[in-house]
Amino acid sequence: MKKLVLFSALAITAATASYGQSEFSEFTDNPSAFTISSDKNTLELGGRMSFYYENRFLKSGETNLKHNGFDVKDMDLDIIGNMASKFTYEVHYSLVDMVTAAATQNTAAPTSPGFKAAYIQYNGFPVKIKLGYDKVPFSQSSIMHEHETPFWSHPGLTGGDYFSRRDIGLTLNARLLKNMINLYAGAYSGMGETFFEYGNDESGRFEYVARAEFSFPGKMNYNEIDEENTPTPHFRIGANIRYKDKTQPTGSSISQYPDALGTYGLSLINGKTTVYGIDAIVKFKGLSATFERDVVNLKPASANDPIFEGTTAAVNGGKVNAGGFITDLNYDYEKWKSVLSVGYQSLNPNDLIAGHEEWLTIGYAYKVSGFNSVAKIEYYVPTLEDKTSDPLKYTGQIRVGYQVVF
Amino acid sequence: MAKNVKVLFFIALCPLAISLCSFGHKKSIPSATIKCDSFRSLKKIPEPSDIVFDAQTGSYYIVSDHGMLFECRHDGTIIRKAPEEGQDFEGVEVTDSFVYVSDETPRHIYKYRKSDLSLLKTSRVSWSGAANKAFESIFYNQAKKCFVLIAEAPATIIEFDENFKELDRYPFRYTRDVSGARWHDGFVYIIGGKDATIFKCDPNTYNIIEAYHINAYNPEGIAFDADGNVLITSDDLQRLYFFNHLPIIKRSSK
Numbered sequence: 149m150k151k152l153v154l155f156s157a158l159a160i161t162a163a164t165a166s167y168g169q170s171e172f173s174e175f176t177d178n179p180s181a182f183t184i185s186s187d188k189n190t191l192e193l194g195g196r197m198s199f200y201y202e203n204r205f206l207k208s209g210e211t212n213l214k215h216n217g218f219d220v221k222d223m224d225l226d227i228i229g230n231m232a233s234k235f236t237y238e239v240h241y242s243l244v245d246m247v248t249a250a251a252t253q254n255t256a257a258p259t260s261p262g263f264k265a266a267y268i269q270y271n272g273f274p275v276k277i278k279l280g281y282d283k284v285p286f287s288q289s290s291i292m293h294e295h296e297t298p299f300w301s302h303p304g305l306t307g308g309d310y311f312s313r314r315d316i317g318l319t320l321n322a323r324l325l326k327n328m329i330n331l332y333a334g335a336y337s338g339m340g341e342t343f344f345e346y347g348n349d350e351s352g353r354f355e356y357v358a359r360a361e362f363s364f365p366g367k368m369n370y371n372e373i374d375e376e377n378t379p380t381p382h383f384r385i386g387a388n389i390r391y392k393d394k395t396q397p398t399g400s401s402i403s404q405y406p407d408a409l410g411t412y413g414l415s416l417i418n419g420k421t422t423v424y425g426i427d428a429i430v431k432f433k434g435l436s437a438t439f440e441r442d443v444v445n446l447k448p449a450s451a452n453d454p455i456f457e458g459t460t461a462a463v464n465g466g467k468v469n470a471g472g473f474i475t476d477l478n479y480d481y482e483k484w485k486s487v488l489s490v491g492y493q494s495l496n497p498n499d500l501i502a503g504h505e506e507w508l509t510i511g512y513a514y515k516v517s518g519f520n521s522v523a524k525i526e527y528y529v530p531t532l533e534d535k536t537s538d539p540l541k542y543t544g545q546i547r548v549g550y551q552v553v554f
Numbered sequence: 555m556a557k558n559v560k561v562l563f564f565i566a567l568c569p570l571a572i573s574l575c576s577f578g579h580k581k582s583i584p585s586a587t588i589k590c591d592s593f594r595s596l597k598k599i600p601e602p603s604d605i606v607f608d609a610q611t612g613s614y615y616i617v618s619d620h621g622m623l624f625e626c627r628h629d630g631t632i633i634r635k636a637p638e639e640g641q642d643f644e645g646v647e648v649t650d651s652f653v654y655v656s657d658e659t660p661r662h663i664y665k666y667r668k669s670d671l672s673l674l675k676t677s678r679v680s681w682s683g684a685a686n687k688a689f690e691s692i693f694y695n696q697a698k699k700c701f702v703l704i705a706e707a708p709a710t711i712i713e714f715d716e717n718f719k720e721l722d723r724y725p726f727r728y729t730r731d732v733s734g735a736r737w738h739d740g741f742v743y744i745i746g747g748k749d750a751t752i753f754k755c756d757p758n759t760y761n762i763i764e765a766y767h768i769n770a771y772n773p774e775g776i777a778f779d780a781d782g783n784v785l786i787t788s789d790d791l792q793r794l795y796f797f798n799h800l801p802i803i804k805r806s807s808k
Contacts, residue, residue: 232641
């Protein structure tokens, strides 16, 4: 509690100016939305629907073709309200997640609870104060919206397997120096997207997140593609860190939250987790390039924690590292309404196990009306397979589909 | 792996194939590229979104995304600020005795007295599109004797009488969005924000006569000074760009 009061006071003291609605909203650039206004209050209704056909090129001997067919990517509804009292609120529903959860009794996609955002934000102070469920201010790639790129999903590093992307909590945000410096600090449940399944865990401790950005020559939004054909080089660099101590009380076990552990068992451990990273983006004349490096440092409370993979304390030193880097190169050519993107990522889900994996992703988007009505095709291929940690049954995957934002 | 190579080849061909199919016979518009002469940082005006020149006083009115109206000198220094604030000021126009401001989010038009910048009247205008894609510009069309508001996206020109009752509307399909507009010397000048282009338009039909591509990032507002020089505001960079006269574009003879 003392820590929360302290960083709240520091942020308020440091800030000079900051207004507007949540910067993480996926519906701030949506000309097809509908707005109802009454006096000084407005309510905006929007959404997004997208579908694709997926085809996996299976290795010889593999016969399960369940990934060769149509799929729903998004079936979202969004409500954003602005009140004269300087409150903003947003509820972003993922209907496909809700339907899936109902049909499978919440076993198919526990980290997709049906909400992508549900918060209130007060804009009347120099520091914006947001309370509720939304993206946490960590990782440029996680914050940026993949639907505004030719790709159909976030990279593996920032898609939720290595650290949670969303959580419930309190976020403070301040912009300084003509909006070129952007600061975030927040305290969250630490349960990430599984909060709706489990609530808070028994440790009773928050996860703390802080992020600082500098952009030049001015403010930069969280759009990866340079659709504005920026006439002079425009860049942003960012650094962020998050920490949680989820050491469970005596007699309790982390295994009571099985869905919260994540694909590689990194998302929630009985112990301390620190994740830190740096990122950057530059845009110039339709070209944009991004880079991000994230490191997950885990310190389980028990020497026998499964994440040590049976290694001795002399070998593991009481800690496990995971993470990697991602980089994208994009070119937007408005005359052809086209965007071509190439992404590369190198990942290691556990440094105690030999090997890592590398992926190459190529995407193309034909924008009938920006990313609000767009055909996208994406192909990704593992250029180096980690056969121990993440064995694959396929050699490549293609997704082709259409997306409409309304 | 052979399959993968084929897929890569297919994706590489997509841009070429689709663009070839989409080529049409678009009407050619005379255009030129102009570069800013200089720019000045507007340190005390957060996110400046529009600017207009007052020929009577020689000063400028600038509005801010933070719902504030300022009277400024040519270099952007503040002379005074209106006491009454709104939510999201995006357009400003000045007439003999009044300053009109478009508050985008609540769809309000504020009428201020020029003498003391006190708020005289609030009118409501209608735009059912997205909250932040509404009226980013306001100007008085002297040819048609009406106010004009232009919705940002989908770009739509709407004419209003002096009580802001809607008269007529025209789709503007030449650009992805409209972030500013101004009447000057018998013509209407419209800014395509994402396309960083100033369109010189016929004041009666709003058809484009000429287009000027500018090297300003995120242009939001446009004004012409007493000599016809162009001033452009950029809200994200919090800058005021200064351009010379728009050049006369030579038509190529056929």
